[in-house]
Amino acid sequence: MRFSKLFIPTLREEPADAESISHILMLRAGYIRQLAAGLYIYLPLFQKVLNRINAVIRQEMDAIGAQEIVMPALHPAEIWQQTGRWDTIGDEMFRLKDRGHRDMCLGMTHEEIVTWLASREIRSYRDLPQVWYQLQTKMRDEARPKSGVLRTREFMMKDSYSFDVSEDALDRNYKLHAEAYHRIFERCGLQFMQVESDPGMMGGAISHEFMAPSPSGEDDVALCESCGYAANVELARSIPHKKETKIRDPEEVHTPEKRTVEEVSRFLKLSSSDFIKSLLMISDDGPVLALIRGDQALHEKKLSKKIGNHRPAHKEEVKDILGVEAGFIGPLGQKIRMIADECLKEGVYVCGANKQHYHMSGIAAERDFTPEWHDIHVAQEGDLCVNCNAGLTVRRVIEIGNIFKLGTKYSEPLKAYFLDENGNEKPIIMGSYGIGPARIAAAAIEQNHDRDGIIWSPDIAPFHIEILPLNLNDKKTVSVAEKIYNELSESGIDVLIDDREVRAGVKFKDADLIGIPTQVIIGEKNLKNGLVEVKDRKTKTSATIAIEEVTERLKSG
RNA sequence: CGGGGCGUAGCGCAGUCUGGCUAGCGCACCUGCCUUGGGAGCAGGGGGUCGGAGGUUCAAAUCCUCUCGCCCCGACCA
Numbered sequence: 001m002r003f004s005k006l007f008i009p010t011l012r013e014e015p016a017d018a019e020s021i022s023h024i025l026m027l028r029a030g031y032i033r034q035l036a037a038g039l040y041i042y043l044p045l046f047q048k049v050l051n052r053i054n055a056v057i058r059q060e061m062d063a064i065g066a067q068e069i070v071m072p073a074l075h076p077a078e079i080w081q082q083t084g085r086w087d088t089i090g091d092e093m094f095r096l097k098d099r100g101h102r103d104m105c106l107g108m109t110h111e112e113i114v115t116w117l118a119s120r121e122i123r124s125y126r127d128l129p130q131v132w133y134q135l136q137t138k139m140r141d142e143a144r145p146k147s148g149v150l151r152t153r154e155f156m157m158k159d160s161y162s163f164d165v166s167e168d169a170l171d172r173n174y175k176l177h178a179e180a181y182h183r184i185f186e187r188c189g190l191q192f193m194q195v196e197s198d199p200g201m202m203g204g205a206i207s208h209e210f211m212a213p214s215p216s217g218e219d220d221v222a223l224c225e226s227c228g229y230a231a232n233v234e235l236a237r238s239i240p241h242k243k244e245t246k247i248r249d250p251e252e253v254h255t256p257e258k259r260t261v262e263e264v265s266r267f268l269k270l271s272s273s274d275f276i277k278s279l280l281m282i283s284d285d286g287p288v289l290a291l292i293r294g295d296q297a298l299h300e301k302k303l304s305k306k307i308g309n310h311r312p313a314h315k316e317e318v319k320d321i322l323g324v325e326a327g328f329i330g331p332l333g334q335k336i337r338m339i340a341d342e343c344l345k346e347g348v349y350v351c352g353a354n355k356q357h358y359h360m361s362g363i364a365a366e367r368d369f370t371p372e373w374h375d376i377h378v379a380q381e382g383d384l385c386v387n388c389n390a391g392l393t394v395r396r397v398i399e400i401g402n403i404f405k406l407g408t409k410y411s412e413p414l415k416a417y418f419l420d421e422n423g424n425e426k427p428i429i430m431g432s433y434g435i436g437p438a439r440i441a442a443a444a445i446e447q448n449h450d451r452d453g454i455i456w457s458p459d460i461a462p463f464h465i466e467i468l469p470l471n472l473n474d475k476k477t478v479s480v481a482e483k484i485y486n487e488l489s490e491s492g493i494d495v496l497i498d499d500r501e502v503r504a505g506v507k508f509k510d511a512d513l514i515g516i517p518t519q520v521i522i523g524e525k526n527l528k529n530g531l532v533e534v535k536d537r538k539t540k541t542s543a544t545i546a547i548e549e550v551t552e553r554l555k556s557g
Numbered sequence: 558c559g560g561g562g563c564g565u566a567g568c569g570c571a572g573u574c575u576g577g578c579u580a581g582c583g584c585a586c587c588u589g590c591c592u593u594g595g596g597a598g599c600a601g602g603g604g605g606u607c608g609g610a611g612g613u614u615c616a617a618a619u620c621c622u623c624u625c626g627c628c629c630c631g632a633c634c635a
Contacts, residue, residue: 012584012596013569017628037627085635091558092634109635143558143633151634159635218634402635434635471593505595512595523594533594 003498020216022442023148025454029513038145038153048462053437057158060184064176066131071113077103079112083413094139106139111410114161119416125165133160149438162431170429177403177433189457195221196231207404211397212443222379226390238383240343243273250362259327261294276351278329280313287321291340296377303376328352331369340371398443401435454515455538463496466516470504470523481522487551
């Protein structure tokens with residue numbers, strides 16, 4: 001295509017509203033424009049990238065026997081009410097009424113709809129398995145859209161759903177999806193990993209996420225290099241590294257006005273890991289004292305699994321319930337429920353003495369207090385792997401895909417049943433699987449760029465080759481450029497030719513910015529020797545090649 | 558939803574504290590000349606409800622009140 005005919009509004013300066021690299025570059029290179037918070041217009045170049053990514057996705061989904069369908073983005077409330085999610089999902093769901101005052105919503109996902117379809121059409125085990133997928137817009141009223149295309153309120157998703165007769169059959173589809181996802185992300189040129197994840201509101205028992213490492217991500221994963229354990233820190237288990245302590249026998253120590261772990265540890269010249277942090281939580285069943293080591297953070301989700309809904313107690317509540325100010329509370333002599341992190345089983349610690357301006361040192365669990373034991377800390381860099389005891393690393397990542405084993409969470413309430421070979425009615429066993437194409441593109445940019453702009457991998461680049469005729473007033477330049485352009489185009493290669501009447505510098509800058517993998521530079525000096533220059537965007541290395549040979553060389557890659 | 562920042566030409570910004578004359582700069586844009594291997598140069602030109610509403614004042618981009626929007630941190634997040 002011709003640059004002069006394509007809408008590629010590049011920006012010389014960095015947009016003020018963008019912070020993450022992919023956001024800045026997509027705006028500067030003329031790929032997207034923002035309409036409102038979390039809403040973007042995809043310009044021609046970005047649409048071409050998405051088409052490429054979606055083509056890869058379709059190929060790999062088709063290859064595992066998935067069938068493409070399209071479901072509405074606008075849903076009647078009834079179906080969501082049947083699964084209960086109409087009520088459990090809050091402001092994140094866009095809700096509206098139609099002219100007949102019926103409640104409707106914009107689909108944030110399609111489990112309900114696809115299960116409704118299955119419930120009407122699937123009768124027999126002979127109809128199974130089925131795998132249906134779509135590329136469809138999702139709407140979520142995100143509390144905080146951010147980082148350009150990474151977190152938006154309206155976005156395309158490839159979502160697929162598997163329907164099986166048994167858990168074993170589900171396992172097969174789950175595995176097929178995992179393998180297909182690996183191929184998709186590899187073909188898109190991404191660095192990525194598969195990690196265990198928290199099923200969250202999707203329900204179901206097992207789920208994994210596909211993560212692309214990037215500082216612009218919103219999730220953290222814990223990784224064990226030695227055994228391969230990889231999990232979202234939302235559920236990652238770990239063993240905090242042990243520390244020798246100098247503390248011995250129980251002893252009351254005066255700690256005037258020292259309330260936080262930091263304050264007391266500095267005052268007593270001890271490490272924060274020598275402390276027990278006591279946090280009073282109010283659960284639906286009453287107060288609970290959560291105990292974690294001073295250098296660790298409480299994991300709210302892990303705690304929720306033990307005590308249900310809870311919130312931190314207010315300052316006044318701490319005084320009312322425990323009789324002492326929050327800075328000096330501890331597990332000794334408590335009658336309320338106590339849940340301690342497992343790493344406190346061993347060692348001797350300092351904790352609040354339940355007495356204003358005093359702490360207790362030399363405290364050991366089981367001897368001095370008896371809590372319930374659970375893993376309730378957030379896994380940190382340097383913790384040890386629960387499987388092999390090696391050190392864990394924690395990395396920031398972008399979630400680019402996920403796979404869930406749903407089981408019967410949706411088939412039961414929506415009555416998606418089938419008759420098995422014995423004539424017994426059973427709920428269909430389901431799985432659901434998502435990929436965000438725009439996130440793939442953004443992650444690719446985050447992982448592959450330099451000071452000058454984007455560096456696309458050839459599989460998802462908007463064009464394969466960009467031709468830069470530097471001086472359009474030179475007839476030879478134009479004729480050679482057009483000749484190469486025509487030959488490459490005819491052989492099926494997607495070529496962009498910068499035929500704009502602008503100076504060479506502008507063409508170079510824009511070419512580097514938009515990131516087409518290969519540049520063919522046509523300048524007068526080389527032409528005099530019968531040569532053109534072929535330059536690699538990533539390495540910035542170039543070779544001069546005879547005019548007659550260029551097309552063949554480029555065709556062969 | 559809590560905390561912070563910002564709204565002045567298409568983009569990036571100055572001016573706001575301390576009210577005052579025709580609201581300014583760079584880039585982009587239009588015309589002409591010139592130039593053509595890393596965002597050239599010269600000359601001329603167009604473009605503004607200063608986010609919006611109300612108020613104070615002889616006078617408001619500037620002060621006050623309300624409101625809308627956008628970004629960042631946190632909470633939240635199929």
